[in-house]
Amino acid sequence: MIFLNLFIILVLVIIQLAFLPHFAVFGYGPPFFLAVVLSFLLVSRRNEAFLYGCLGFLLLDWFSPDLRFGGQTIAIIAILLLTQLLLEKYLAVIPFIWAMLFYFCTGVIFYLLLMIFANAYSWQFIIGPLYLLILAPIFYLVYKRFITLEEKIEV
Amino acid sequence: MKKLPYRLVLIVFSLAVLGFILSPLEPVTNARGFSQKILFYPKRGADIGAQNVSDWFLALFLARQMVAENNRLKDKIVSLQANIQSLKEKEAENELLKKQLGFIQSQKEGDFLPVQVTSYSASGGRHMVWIDQGEKAGVKKDQAVLSQGYLAGKVIVTTLDASQVILISSSDLVVPATLKGGGMGLLHGSLAGLELEDVPTTSKIEIGQEVATSSLGAEWPAGLPVGQVKKILSSPSEVFQKVLVSSPLNFTDLKFISVKIR
Numbered sequence A: 001m002i003f004l005n006l007f008i009i010l011v012l013v014i015i016q017l018a019f020l021p022h023f024a025v026f027g028y029g030p031p032f033f034l035a036v037v038l039s040f041l042l043v044s045r046r047n048e049a050f051l052y053g054c055l056g057f058l059l060l061d062w063f064s065p066d067l068r069f070g071g072q073t074i075a076i077i078a079i080l081l082l083t084q085l086l087l088e089k090y091l092a093v094i095p096f097i098w099a100m101l102f103y104f105c106t107g108v109i110f111y112l113l114l115m116i117f118a119n120a121y122s123w124q125f126i127i128g129p130l131y132l133l134i135l136a137p138i139f140y141l142v143y144k145r146f147i148t149l150e151e152k153i154e155v
Numbered sequence B: 001m002k003k004l005p006y007r008l009v010l011i012v013f014s015l016a017v018l019g020f021i022l023s024p025l026e027p028v029t030n031a032r033g034f035s036q037k038i039l040f041y042p043k044r045g046a047d048i049g050a051q052n053v054s055d056w057f058l059a060l061f062l063a064r065q066m067v068a069e070n071n072r073l074k075d076k077i078v079s080l081q082a083n084i085q086s087l088k089e090k091e092a093e094n095e096l097l098k099k100q101l102g103f104i105q106s107q108k109e110g111d112f113l114p115v116q117v118t119s120y121s122a123s124g125g126r127h128m129v130w131i132d133q134g135e136k137a138g139v140k141k142d143q144a145v146l147s148q149g150y151l152a153g154k155v156i157v158t159t160l161d162a163s164q165v166i167l168i169s170s171s172d173l174v175v176p177a178t179l180k181g182g183g184m185g186l187l188h189g190s191l192a193g194l195e196l197e198d199v200p201t202t203s204k205i206e207i208g209q210e211v212a213t214s215s216l217g218a219e220w221p222a223g224l225p226v227g228q229v230k231k232i233l234s235s236p237s238e239v240f241q242k243v244l245v246s247s248p249l250n251f252t253d254l255k256f257i258s259v260k261i262r
Helices: A002-023 A032-042 A046-063 A071-087 A096-118 A123-146 A150-154 B006-022 B026-061 B063-101
Strands: B112-120 B128-131 B144-147 B150-158 B163-167 B175-179 B184-189 B194-200 B210-213 B225-232 B240-246 B256-260
Touching (some): A032 A071, A046 B026, A071 A096, A096 A123, B026 B063, B175 B194, B175 B225, B194 B225
Antiparallel strands (some): B112 B128, B128 B163, B144 B256, B175 B210, B184 B194
């Protein structure tokens, strides 16, 4: 199973780096991988969220043309740990609107951290979270429909 | 409830922090540059895939516009063919005159190095790309980068096999630029597009006026075309003028560009 996950991560990273920048809005590509990781949290698949978040963003960092390596990885780990600390019990049961708010707020934190790490401040960072908000309903509905809750697997 | 993979998180976090600190060092940048070769073929495939996807959507949603555009393009082809014929005649005439004057045309081959874009920033916003050539091919820091003859950006990091380019669509890059016919200002990227600021009010600006780089500050070669004035953004009461510049380049879809190596 782990090898299958690693293969999927690799494919998603290549898609994010090579294919999705063609659909960039104001220079911001679709935050596809971020949506994948956050959606795992919303179906309570925490292990997958951490696995995809850590390894995926490490690879994205390596291949991305950003001056500093590691910024995206540190940002996603901070978000994942913060979510675990504050929202662990609520994420799997929150209604649709709150889930959208979760996507947006985590997007804001993620892009804000990236901006701080890059030391390039601009209000334009808000485009990233807004793009995430547009993609969020699709990811949310697909995950809720096709990915089983971790608790249900254990029962 | 399953236990979280804390060991994995700790290892990855340590790697990221270590990389964050060490990434400006040359060996790390070189290794990142070398690894760009892995993305070369997926990128090429993705370019074709993206083109097919966008073509499909265009065919689906913009069929009417495409028919109209097709007709317009047909007219344009006829007009261009006439132009080509006229240019050919002038070229022949020019050659004859050169021979008569004993003029030897200086070939400036090798001024530009053609390169391919291998990847864009995954999270966007920084408007930077990796290109597939580095120091081995003669790429150096601060060299200008062009696409279709228009200014696209500047090399900011070089490794042996790859280089990083910051695009002029970025708000972080400021380019001194001149307006053809007089007037100078500073060009940078914004959400609306390319903006030319701090143009003195004494300069007369017209829509369609050409914009090119200026050698002010000696960082850029003078005369590289940037685009044309699209809109005047400032009001007449302002101290300096500000204009929106349209570039024919699509900065989110650059495939082949060239580096001005001399």
